[in-house]
Amino acid sequence: SITYSGFKSFKEKYSNPGLLVFDAHPDCEVGTSTVDHESFVRKLIEDGILKKENLIMVGVRTFSDNELQFLKENGIRYFSMDKIFGDVAGICDTVMELCRQFDGLYVSMDIDVVDPAFAPGTGYLEAGGLSSQEILYFIKRVKLLKNLRFVDLVEVNPSKDNKLTVALGARILQELI
Numbered sequence: 001s002i003t004y005s006g007f008k009s010f011k012e013k014y015s016n017p018g019l020l021v022f023d024a025h026p027d028c029e030v031g032t033s034t035v036d037h038e039s040f041v042r043k044l045i046e047d048g049i050l051k052k053e054n055l056i057m058v059g060v061r062t063f064s065d066n067e068l069q070f071l072k073e074n075g076i077r078y079f080s081m082d083k084i085f086g087d088v089a090g091i092c093d094t095v096m097e098l099c100r101q102f103d104g105l106y107v108s109m110d111i112d113v114v115d116p117a118f119a120p121g122t123g124y125l126e127a128g129g130l131s132s133q134e135i136l137y138f139i140k141r142v143k144l145l146k147n148l149r150f151v152d153l154v155e156v157n158p159s160k161d162n163k164l165t166v167a168l169g170a171r172i173l174q175e176l177i
Contacts, residue, residue, distance in 0.1 A: 003108040003152055004040040008049050010106045010150055018054045018102030019044070020095065020142070022135070023110040024126040026060050026078065028067040037155075042070060052076055056098050058091070058138070059084065059113035062126050081128050088134050092141050099145055107142060107151045109135075111169060119168050121161025132168050139175045151176055 003021075011017050021027075021041065031039025041057075044050035057078035063071075071078055077098065084091050099105050112122045115129035130138070142148060156169040 001035045001037045001040045002154060003106075004035045004044060004049075006150065006152055007044060007106050007108075010104065011049055014102070014104030014149075016054070016102055017050075017104045017106060018056070018099060018147075019050055020099055020105060020107045021055070021057045021110075022059050022108070022113040022130075022138070023057065024059060024112040024124065024129055025062050025110070026057055026067045026071055026076075028070045029064060030066050045074065054102060056095060058095060059130055061128055081130075084130070084134075088137060092138055095138075096141055096145065099142070100147070102147055104149045105145055105147045107148065109151065109153045109172065111153065111156050111165060114168065119156075119165040121157050121159075121165030122155045123157055123160070124155070132171075135168075136171065136175060139172055143176055 007019055027038055027040055028042040029038040031043055035043050045052050052074045055076050059081060060078050061081040079091050111119050112124050112126055113129055114135050115131060116125040118132040153169055156165050158166055
């Protein structure tokens with residue numbers, strides 16, 4: 001949920017900010033008045049902080065009925081793992097093109113977008129995610145965008161890890177520097 005506060009501050013600096021989210025979950029649950037990790041994306045939109053057309057989600061594969069309905073009703077662009085498999089380069093090209101329309105790009109990466117075979121040290125293991133090679137491909141491409149201004153990386157949990165997740169998280173950050 002740190003992305004909520006981060007993007008809220010980010011929005012103050014840009015007239016047309018975009019949010020690119022890499023996550024296994026859309027985080028659009030019906031929430032309460034507080035912000036949490038299951039509803040922060042929905043809250044950003046409902047609170048008028050993020051325009052729904054300025055949100056792009058990559059790697060989602062586990063939805064509740066509420067979340068799927070919210071995504072569809074709001075026309076939110078998302079690339080599920082079903083769409084990504086077999087066309088990583090094509091989806092990445094599309095994401096790059098969509099991200100170029102923003103004057104400032106904020107990238108939020110939940111490590112659970114990566115398959116637990118490559119990143120088991122997280123709170124919500126969801127099989128069928130991106131490989132470590134695929135996420136690094138996305139990151140190497142996204143970092144070429146001239147409007148990339150901010151990145152967060154969340155849900156790396158060393159206490160649940162066998163050192164793979166921490167190493168991948170460090171590599172992702174290294175690629176972005």
